[in-house]
Amino acid sequence: MQPLVTAAVFAIALVSFCVVLHYETLVQLERLSRRLRRHRWTTLITVHGLLLAHVVEIWVFGLGYYVAETYFGLGRVLPLEEQDWFHHVYYSAMVYTTVGFGDLVPTGAIRMITSTEALAGLSLITWSASFTFLQMQRLWRR
Template identity: 40%
Template sequence: MITVILLSSLLVIVCVGIHYNSLVSLSSLRRRFGEKRKWWINLVILGALLTHVVEMMLFSLCYSLLGPWDRYGSIIDSSGNPSEDYWYFSFVAYTSLGFGDLTPVGALRFMTALETLTGLVLIAWTASFLFVEMQSWAEEAQQE
């Protein structure tokens, strides 16, 4: 269990770092695009989505590393293709969609709970970031 707790905590730290750096980089794009703002916001949204996918992939990778070891728990009711199941399960947990067809057991439940909490916070962070960026965009457009 301690391994899962440490790995989960490390994952959260890495995901927050990735997210922060991604949003800072995306925000700096605004100055480069100038008049072509519509392209800028498209890139920002696609970049934010890609950032979330990368974060989900990291959790998926950890599920696939720990899943084969019985002492860490597992994800049951898999389709027979574990890598696909870990990928799908991570997306469902991160987005807090809710799962029913795949269920974590053992210590992986902790990682799942932390992934859901992390996803919830990072998705909210992205939403507030997009709101502020769009607000800045609208203010700049009015000043022109």
């Protein structure tokens, strides 16, 4: 398979996994919020739950970069002095949050995964913000 096609399939798989994970997190947080009586706890649990979901999603993409680079040869995230997966997690956090990068730069077909993660991260963060807003609006009306 062409490296670009492999990277596109890889990106679709990573995004799909993260979207399902995020959706299930939101469903569980909504169910939990209906059972809690104190909106202070509901808000704290919601924010912490969403932050945890985002961290897990960043790690999923970080692992994806590591696998794409190490086992599929889809490019590199440079400069990497060593093949350390944690550098890929750091790179993933910079891309997911759309902070940008400068010390680590993608080369090769792995750039397809990078651009897809930036779009997914922006969408998932926005989804979390919308969920939090709607939940707080509902809680503060009580």
